[in-house]
Amino acid sequence: MDAYRAIADPTRRAILDELVDRGGQSLFELCSRLTLKHGITSTRQAISQHLEVLEEAGLVRWKREGRSKLHWFVGKPLKAIAKRWRIGEQA
Amino acid sequence: MRINITGVFVDDQQKALRFYTEVLGFEKKVEIPFGEDVWWLTVVSPSEPDGTELLLEPSTHPAVGPFRAALVEDGIPAASFAVDDAQAEYERLVAKGVRFVQAPAEMGPVVVAVLDDTCGNLIQICEQRATE
Numbered sequence: 001m002d003a004y005r006a007i008a009d010p011t012r013r014a015i016l017d018e019l020v021d022r023g024g025q026s027l028f029e030l031c032s033r034l035t036l037k038h039g040i041t042s043t044r045q046a047i048s049q050h051l052e053v054l055e056e057a058g059l060v061r062w063k064r065e066g067r068s069k070l071h072w073f074v075g076k077p078l079k080a081i082a083k084r085w086r087i088g089e090q091a
Numbered sequence: 092m093r094i095n096i097t098g099v100f101v102d103d104q105q106k107a108l109r110f111y112t113e114v115l116g117f118e119k120k121v122e123i124p125f126g127e128d129v130w131w132l133t134v135v136s137p138s139e140p141d142g143t144e145l146l147l148e149p150s151t152h153p154a155v156g157p158f159r160a161a162l163v164e165d166g167i168p169a170a171s172f173a174v175d176d177a178q179a180e181y182e183r184l185v186a187k188g189v190r191f192v193q194a195p196a197e198m199g200p201v202v203v204a205v206l207d208d209t210c211g212n213l214i215q216i217c218e219q220r221a222t223e
Contacts, residue, residue, distance in 0.1 A: 022196065026166020029193050029205070036199035044165070066207065067163045068192050 003077035006057035012050050014038045016059060019073035026068050027051070096133065098146030099169045100155045101210035104132050107147045110209055114187050115172075120144050145170070150211055159211050166192060168205055168215035177202040177218035 007013055011034070018033045019025060025033075031047050034040040042050075051071060054060035058077045062069050082088060101107035111117045117134035121144070125131050133144035150159070162169065174180045177195040181204050185191065192213060193205035202218040 022194075026192065026205075028166035028168070029196070032198055032203065033196070036201065066190075066192070067160065068166050068213075069164050070166075070192075 003057045023072040024070040096144045098148045100150035101147045107210040169212040171215040174216045
């Protein structure tokens with residue numbers, strides 16, 4: 001899936017909001033934030049699938065730290081979108 | 092019915108006892124030998140000596156390994172303890188060398204943080220903020 005479709009979903013946008021707020025989150029932390037801050041009560045499995053879509057689009061990467069899997073936001077695909085329409089170059 | 096005991100599986104009971112008492116600050120309540128290097132071992136909070144006991148249970152059952160590995164991979168705590176001030180506890184424990192996988196974060200009515208108990212589990216500490 002490409003970045004356009006990946007960010008078309010409001011839950012996936014909320015995931016990115018939270019990963020920008022703090023990089024290096026476990027699935028548990030992310031689900032807690034989505035529930036308590038956004039009122040998103042999707043199952044852990046659903047959030048895990050959203051993360052996979054975001055990874056596929058290059059917007060999220062994960063790394064193992066100790067025995068836990070932590071997630072980070074990656075802005076590069078969005079930069080490419082901004083560049084395509086020359087956002088930032090014009091007034 | 093009351094909840095008087097709940098438990099966590101620990102890799103090494105005596106090491107766990109040291110961590111849960113000397114580092115986290117609980118007190119030993121019961122220690123009964125249960126065979127070779129196995130104890131019925133519980134701790135309680137010093138502020139609630141007659142409160143719920145935490146059983147430090149050996150992790151020897153073959154199902155415990157894969158079960159805990161899956162929980163830890165997703166950052167899911169095995170237990171959650173109430174604290175008055177999550178940030179202060181975080182700083183106190185970090186100074187004692189405790190590794191946190193999740194620094195204190197405000198999430199709606201709570202401030203939560205998650206630490207590694209060095210015995211195979213993640214433990215959440217949770218400060219409940221007063222709601223207006």
